[in-house]
Amino acid sequence: MSKGVDVVSDQAGHRAPYARIAAHYEELITSGKLQPGELLPSIKTLSQEWSVSTATAEKALRKLRTDGLVRGIHGIGTEVIDRPAPMSSGAQRQDRGRRSGSSWGAGERSDSHEAAVVPAPADVAQALDMAPGSDVIRRSRVYRDRHGIVAHSTSWIPVQYGKLVPQLAESERLSGGTSLELIAQATGRPITRRIDAASARLLTPTDAELLELDPANPPAEPVVVMTAKFIDSGDHVVEYGVDLGGPGRTWLTESEVSQ
Secondary structure: OOHHHHHOOHHHOOOOHHHHHHHHHHHHHHOOOOOOOOEOOOHHHHHHHOOOOHHHHHHHHHHHHHOOOEEEEOOOEEEEOOOOOOEOOHHHHHHHHHHHOOOOOOOOEEEEEEEEEEEOOHHHHHHOOOOOOOEEEEEEEEEEEOOEEEEEEEEEEEOHHHHHOHHHHOOOOOOOOOHHHHHHHHHOOOEEEEEEEEEEEOOOHHHHHHOOOOOOOOOOOOEEEEEEEEEEOOOOEEEEEEEEEOOOOOEOOOOOOOO
16 A cells, blocks of 8 residues: 555545645654654655655655755755744743743743833733733743744733742843742742733834844734733732744644544
8 A cells, every 4th residue: 555545644635646745744844753854755756655656746845845844955855954943832831841941942042031120011911900000020031043033032920929039020040940930939829820822913113123123124924922821829810921923933832632
């Protein structure tokens, strides 16, 4: 039986043969099963494994090249490209920090840590259940990988938690845990709920500055914006996070599906 019959589900059976082949290798690449630098099978091998013509196999590889997943190297073959990693939501960073002790993704680092007590903007005040203009701690940092800025991340925290955890208002990387962990330790109330939202918007000049772009000439394409509201066991909103994705960054989430 051909590889095409083995790996392609009935649900995808209506696709053209070249699209089925491209979708199969896109899944292998985006899931990490095929790593940057690895080579895809040759056109001849693909045509034999999938029982298609060489023209169909070439069309599948061309689609993968057009989608920016692979590149052709003369005399060598078709190589998987090292692509920028997708951005993470605040909730995903919280999960990662709980599992590994670090909120960074693979190859990431953070810098430009800044903190200040400022009046709460209207949207932040609404998220934190406070009056607009109330004092709030604003913590920001920039996440980067080898391709550039992954996201500019801002945490908005009610000012009373700064009295319990003074370093929340200090412009340096937190020590001893994340802001949520430090607040939970100080109050004795664990974080029990979070509310996540995802959207896309065109960059404003202010957004462009946060992402270290020219505010007079921001990219025309929208960027991903992730928000997360964290609520403790006493039903208090302790933090509102906003992650502004860098241009070209996507958002990827993965879940287990019970059988």
